Amino acid sequence: MGHEFELRKEIELAATPEQVWAAIATGPGIDSWFMGHTEVDPREGGRNTFAMGGETEESTVTAWEPGKRFGYGTEPGPDGTFMAIEYLIEGRDQGSTVLHLVQSGVLGDNWESEYEAMRAGWGMYLGNLAAYVRHFPGRHSAQVAAFRPGAGEPDQVWAAVAGAFGISGQIVEGAPARLTLAGLPPIEGVVDLTGLPSYFGVRTDDALYRFLHSGTDRGSVLVLGHHLFGADVDQAQAERAWQDWVTQLPLD
Template identity: 75%
Template sequence: MGHRFEMRKDIELDATPEQVWEAIATGPGVDSWFMGRTEVAPGEGSRGSFTMAGYTEETTVTGWEPAKRFAYRSDPGPDGAFMAMEYLIEGREQSSTVLRLVQSGVLGDNWETEYEAMQAGWNMYLSTLAAYLTHFPGRTGAPVAAFRPGAGEPDQVWAAVASAFGITGTVTEGTPARLHVDGLPPIDGVVDLAGLPTYFGVRTSDALYRFLHSGTDRGNVLVLGHHLFADDQDPARAEQAWQEWVNRLPIG
């Protein structure tokens, strides 16, 4: 039997309500900071979709108040399970905005593990949203994803990722990070997310690189979800290069 849940998060963003709206209520905006690929059509009752790893979830917009409120709900599954999202936007002084989100729906039998994973995932994605609005305002990023199921325990995975970026010792925000991926331009940036043992991020002048560990109970999957902002980037080529890189990453 499914388990009903509700999760609330909020974050203050260095952006106007209009900028936040563009980031959460348009497909290109969402693709600039969230996982997968999203399509959004304007207006209450319109249809949208979310696609990741070959799976597509269809959605319906249930709330559309530009720069104020955006909500949608997924189509129910055969068992009645669904997900619903609501974003509330509140402008503050000095061009800052508070974004509040409420996610609700029905989780499966392993709901506690799923809920904890969503909590940690939203911490990373909201931090990525903040980085996007702060460092890449007015631009849109191309999403790039790669996966390695059964990658290893968190400590093994993060040791390998840190080593690949030339990082020794404790991983902290602000640490220089450099990496070469075959077939792609060199990466030279800084660690801007250090949410270990769950997630790790690097920011450069033209990209946000994100790495997420699913946890032991969810298959020890290492998930790469990057956002590329350079005009000359080839997302398909980059995705293939990153998949090859994560497949070869020496772990353990």
């Protein structure tokens, strides 16, 4: 039996309403901080597409007020499940913006796990959005995704990831982070996102590196979702290098 839900989030962003709109209501903007690949049909009643992992989902634009309000939702499935998202943009003084997010719909039988995954996921992705509009406004990224199912318990996984970046002890924002991958330039940045035990992030001058643990009840998958803003990024090469890295990461 389906379970109705509503999830609300709010974040203040160091960007103008116009910059925030470009980030949340255009395909290239969304792809620069969110997962998968999104195409937006810019009109009320338009059809959006979201593609990830070989699957594509369509949604209908339910609200289109440039600079103010953007909403969309999927059609109900055979079991009645569906998802709707609405963003409200509120301009503030000194060029900042408050973004209000409401996600609602009907979840399936495993609704508690799904809801918790969405709640944690939005914490990371809104953190991505904040970093994107602050440090990379108007730029568009190449995405890199890699996965390691059955990675283990969160504490074990984060100790391994932090150790690979040269971080010992507690993971805190602002800590220096360095990593070398075969075939890619050295990575030197700072920890800029901490939501343990669910997620962890590093920012450099030209990238956002993001790591997410799915949770033990969702397969203990270590998910990598990076956004690379360099002008000469070889996306395929970077994806191979990161998949090799996460596959070989010592987790014992």
